[in-house]
Amino acid sequence: MRKTALITGIAGQDGSYLSAFLLAKGYRVHGLVRWDNRNDPLDAFEPDVVLHNGDLTDANALSMLLKRVQPDEIYNLAALSHVKVSFETPASALAINAGGTLNLLESIRVLGMEKSVRFYQASSSEMFGGSPAPQNEDTPMQPCSPYGAAKLSAYWLARTYRESYGLHVSNGILFNHESPLRSVDFVTRKITKAVAEMEKGRLEPLVLGNLEAVRDWGYAQDYVEGMYQMLQREKPDDYVLATGKAHSVRDFVVRAFSQIGLGLVWHGEGLGEEGRDARTGRVLVKVDATFFRPSEVHVLRGDAAKARRLLGWQPRTSFDDLVALMVNADREALRTGYEDRAWMQAG
Numbered sequence: 124m125r126k127t128a129l130i131t132g133i134a135g136q137d138g139s140y141l142s143a144f145l146l147a148k149g150y151r152v153h154g155l156v157r158w159d160n161r162n163d164p165l166d167a168f169e170p171d172v173v174l175h176n177g178d179l180t181d182a183n184a185l186s187m188l189l190k191r192v193q194p195d196e197i198y199n200l201a202a203l204s205h206v207k208v209s210f211e212t213p214a215s216a217l218a219i220n221a222g223g224t225l226n227l228l229e230s231i232r233v234l235g236m237e238k239s240v241r242f243y244q245a246s247s248s249e250m251f252g253g254s255p256a257p258q259n260e261d262t263p264m265q266p267c268s269p270y271g272a273a274k275l276s277a278y279w280l281a282r283t284y285r286e287s288y289g290l291h292v293s294n295g296i297l298f299n300h301e302s303p304l305r306s307v308d309f310v311t312r313k314i315t316k317a318v319a320e321m322e323k324g325r326l327e328p329l330v331l332g333n334l335e336a337v338r339d340w341g342y343a344q345d346y347v348e349g350m351y352q353m354l355q356r357e358k359p360d361d362y363v364l365a366t367g368k369a370h371s372v373r374d375f376v377v378r379a380f381s382q383i384g385l386g387l388v389w390h391g392e393g394l395g396e397e398g399r400d401a402r403t404g405r406v407l408v409k410v411d412a413t414f415f416r417p418s419e420v421h422v423l424r425g426d427a428a429k430a431r432r433l434l435g436w437q438p439r440t441s442f443d444d445l446v447a448l449m450v451n452a453d454r455e456a457l458r459t460g461y462e463d464r465a466w467m468q469a470g
C-alpha cells in the first residue's frame with residue numbers, strides 16, 4: 124500500500140530534501156505552503172507533490188486539510204526558523220512554532236486520527252541554549268531566544284500528546300544542518316555565496332556578526348533520512364541528530380575562502396576585527412553589530428549516540444565536504460547565471 128505523507132514547510136530546505144526522499148520511496152506527498160512562499164526548489168517535484176496553501180496558525184483549515192489528505196505520516200517542518208528574527212517578532216515565533224504545532228496535534232485528536240497518523244516534530248538544538256556541550260536527549264533545556272523557547276514549548280506539547288493520548292509523535296532534535304538550499308539569511312550560505320561572488324570579482328567584503336559562535340554543522344540531506352527513520356520505529360521517541368563535531372563561524376569562513384585558494388589573516392578585535400587576504404592585504408571580512416543577537420548560544424555540539432544505536436542513523440558528510448559542496452554549488456549557480464547578479468553592477 125502506497126503511503127501518504129503531509130509535509131508542512133515543504134518549500135524550505137528540509138521540506139525540499141524530504142519530499143524528494145519520500146517520493147523516491149514511493150510515497151504520495153502533500154505539502155503545506157504559505158501562498159507567498161512558493162519558490163523554485165519545488166518546481167522539480169511537481170506534479171508529483173500536491174501543494175496546499177495554508178498556514179499553521181489557521182486551525183480550522185488544518186483540520187479540513189488533514190481530513191481530506193488522510194496522511195499516514197505528518198512531518199511538521201513549518202516554522203519561523205530564524206533565531207535573530209524571533210527576537211524582533213517573538214509573538215509570531217510563539218504563534219507559529221508552538222501554537223501551530225498545537226493546532227496540528229489537536230486536529231489529529233479531534234478527528235480521531237490518533238491511531239492512524241505518525242507525527243514528526245522538528246525540534247531544535249536551540250532548545251539547549253546555555254546548557255554545556257555535548258548535548259543529548261537528557262541534557263537540561265535552557266533556551267535563550269524566543270525561537271528556542273517556542274520550539275521547547277512545541278517539544279513538550281508533542282510529548283504531552285504522545286503520553287496523554289497515545290499519539291505516535293517523535294521529536295527530532297536537530298543540530299544545524301545546511302546545504303545549497305539554505306537561504307542567505309543563515310550564516311553558512313551567506314558565507315559560501317559571498318565567497319563564490321568574490322571569486323568572480325565582487326569587491327565588497329563579507330560582513331558578519333559573532334565569529335566565535337560554535338555550531339555542529341551537518342548536511343541537510345543526511346538529516347531528512349533520520350526524520351523518516353524516526354517514524355518507521357514501532358515506538359515513538361525523541362532523538363538528537365548531530366555530527367558530534369563543532370566549528371566556529373570563523374572556522375567556516377576560513378575553510379570557505381580556502382576553497383577558492385585564499386588564505387586569511389585576522390587584524391583587530393571585536394567590532395573592529397577584519398579578515399584580510401594573506402597575499403594582498405585586501406579586506407575580505409568585516410564585523411558589524413547588526414548581525415549580533417540580544418543573547419547568543421555560544422556552543423552547540425550534539426551527541427547523536429541514541430539515533431546511531433536505535434535508528435542506525437549517522438551523518439555521511441564531513442564539515443570540510445559540506446563547506447566544499449556549498450561553495451561549489453554557489454560557484455556553479457553563478458556560472459550558470461542562476462542567482463541574480465545585482466552585486467556585479469554594484470561592484
Ligand code: F7E
Nearest residue numbers: 204206247248249298299308309310311331332333336414
Ligand atoms: O547562525 C552566527 C550567529 O543564523 C549560526 C536554524 O536552522 O540552526 C539555525 O539557527 C551562528 C549564530 O543559524 C552571522 O550569531 C555570525 O551563532 O546560521 P544561523 P542558527 O541561529 O544557529 C538551529 C539549530 C535552528 O533550529 C534554526 O532554525 O552564526 N552569525 N554572523 C551569524 N548568523 C547569521 N544568520 N548571519 C550573520 O551574519
